[in-house]
Every structure is written in structure tokens, then in C-alpha cells.
Amino acid sequence: STDECPICTELYESQGDRLRALLHCHHTVCQRCLAALQQRATDRSRVCCPLCRQKTPLPQWEIRSMQEELMSHMGTSSPSTPQPTP
């Protein structure tokens, strides 16, 4: 079956950490393992497939969302939305 991540052998899910991510080489890994691959990569703009070593450039939005997630983990207080004064 190709419905499980080859790295962590967990089944893919339609949402959350186990979303299926398709690489350029047509291998698939889950989002969680993709994030781990990216963290270990020297060049964060692309990940190296653990199965065939082919590199896949990551879309900008994905890098951004990961950076935002990282920021929230670091405990940076996000600027609160200005409250309209009556």
C-alpha cells in the first residue's frame, strides 16, 4: 500500500501532521516528516528525498507557514489587532 509514509510508516490523513506531501520524484511523505527533513536541510528552500535523494523545492507558502509556526513556538507575542474605540 502507498497510503503510509515510508519514513514513519504512519497512514496519511486528510488533515493535520499526516497530510500527504508529494515530492518532485513522486515519492510521498507526511507533512511531519517533510518538516523534519526541512529542519535538517542546510538549504531550507528545498528538501532531499530520503528514498532517492532527489531535491524538491518547497513552495513559498509552506516555508512561510513553517516559519510562523516556529515563531509561535518561540513565544513571540503577536501584535494584537487594534481594537476600535467607540
Ligand SMILES: [Zn+2]
Ligand atoms: Zn512520516
Ligand SMILES: [Zn+2]
Ligand atoms: Zn524520491
